[in-house]
Amino acid sequence: MPSTKKIDATAKLYYQQNLPNHMVTAVIVLDNQLNIQYANPATEALLVKSLNKLRNQSLQHVFFNSPISSIRLKQLLTSGQEFSDSDVVLEFFDKRIITVELTASSFSLDNAPFILLEIKQIDQQKQISEEAFQHQQWESARDLIRGLAHEIKNPLGGLRGAAQLLNKEITPEQQEYTAMIIEQADRLTNLVDRLLGPNQLPNFNSQNIHLILEKVAQLISFNNPNNIKIIKDYDPSLPDINFDADKIQQALLNIVSNAIQVIGESGVVRLKTRAASNKTINGRRIKLAAQISIIDNGPGIPSKIQDTLFYPMVSGRSNGTGLGLAISQTLINQHKGKISCISRPGHTEFIILLPISEDKTP
Ligand SMILES: Nc1ncnc2c1ncn2[C@@H]1O[C@H](COP(=O)(O)OP(=O)(O)O)[C@@H](O)[C@H]1O
Numbered sequence: 001m002p003s004t005k006k007i008d009a010t011a012k013l014y015y016q017q018n019l020p021n022h023m024v025t026a027v028i029v030l031d032n033q034l035n036i037q038y039a040n041p042a043t044e045a046l047l048v049k050s051l052n053k054l055r056n057q058s059l060q061h062v063f064f065n066s067p068i069s070s071i072r073l074k075q076l077l078t079s080g081q082e083f084s085d086s087d088v089v090l091e092f093f094d095k096r097i098i099t100v101e102l103t104a105s106s107f108s109l110d111n112a113p114f115i116l117l118e119i120k121q122i123d124q125q126k127q128i129s130e131e132a133f134q135h136q137q138w139e140s141a142r143d144l145i146r147g148l149a150h151e152i153k154n155p156l157g158g159l160r161g162a163a164q165l166l167n168k169e170i171t172p173e174q175q176e177y178t179a180m181i182i183e184q185a186d187r188l189t190n191l192v193d194r195l196l197g198p199n200q201l202p203n204f205n206s207q208n209i210h211l212i213l214e215k216v217a218q219l220i221s222f223n224n225p226n227n228i229k230i231i232k233d234y235d236p237s238l239p240d241i242n243f244d245a246d247k248i249q250q251a252l253l254n255i256v257s258n259a260i261q262v263i264g265e266s267g268v269v270r271l272k273t274r275a276a277s278n279k280t281i282n283g284r285r286i287k288l289a290a291q292i293s294i295i296d297n298g299p300g301i302p303s304k305i306q307d308t309l310f311y312p313m314v315s316g317r318s319n320g321t322g323l324g325l326a327i328s329q330t331l332i333n334q335h336k337g338k339i340s341c342i343s344r345p346g347h348t349e350f351i352i353l354l355p356i357s358e359d360k361t362p
């Protein structure tokens with residue numbers, strides 16, 4: 001039997017020589033000219049380049065618009081002051097964009113200084129925690145609005161009733177005033193009802209999502225002054241899903257209408273469906289989901305409303321109510337689904353996931 005001492009020594013040697021090969025963190029060694037001298041396999045995968053190709057390349061040339069400042073790295077070489085940055089956005093020449101946590105430290109070898117960069121991708125964790133945060137925010141905004149809406153709605157009913165009674169007691173000229181009270185009370189009730197959101201429980205039926213998309217496309221074609229092109233990109237193998245046709249139609253229509261409103265004459269809206277596996281929806285693992293994307297080539301969501309896009313009364317249009325997307329989200333949530341949006345000028349994509357089967361394994 002080999003002695004434990006020997007195993008210890010072998011293991012130690014193995015760790016020293018091979019650990020970087022097993023790490024998911026990208027490890028890069030730079031010389032004092034900030035040229036790459038070593039990169040572990042995680043780096044090769046991240047940069048889609050072999051170590052041979054990377055060796056002696058300047059760090060600034062592997063990223064597009066590198067956010068890693070050469071000045072700071074040079075300072076690190078002289079002062080030894082290591083630094084860590086979270087939420088660093090790295091852009092690659094092939095247009096990929098990722099968010100990472102970056103740590104830079106220095107060491108010396110044969111009296112020559114080197115920099116050790118550790119790059120850990122955090123997109124996925126960030127996305128999940130952002131989703132949870134957004135969902136929480138949405139729930140508290142919804143509760144606040146519901147509470148307020150009820151508070152407004154009750155006295156509004158009394159106000160309208162009293163105006164109606166008064167109407168019978170006064171002269172026709174004075175009735176103009178009661179008519180105005182009734183009209184404005186109705187307008188407010190209508191607004192409050194829309195703020196309260198859909199109140200009926202969905203009526204689930206197993207059916208084909210493409211029939212709904214066809215209906216949405218047809219409804220849009222009736223009111224399409226700019227002649228916007230609708231491209232259908234369906235996955236015909238998608239199985240039937242359990243959903244409320246009216247509600248999903250409304251949710252999709254709100255999204256497509258927004259796209260139609262902002263894009264100009266050469267606009268294109270793509271309705272795309274795919275099967276998506278292994279997704280997480282509000283903490284639940286979903287084995288299979290239907291993914292419906294509504295993609296347009298318009299100007300993109302104004303940046304100042306991107307974070308609150310799905311809140312009620314958030315609108316980028318002067319005559320908007322800001323209720324369309326809030327209603328869509330409520331309807332999709334009623335189906336235990338998820339709605340998200342990525343947007344940049346020329347490409348806005350609303351992605352809806354509707355679960356088909358849940359992953360019940362622990
Ligand atoms: N596809 C899109 N492209 C650009 N902006 C969009 C798009 N969809 C929604 N928006 C922005 O989001 C805002 C909120 O939409 P919505 O909730 O439907 O309310 P409303 O349409 O009444 O403004 C819109 O006013 C618009 O500024």
Ligand SMILES: [Mg+2]
Binds near residue numbers: 325
């Ligand atoms: Mg709208």
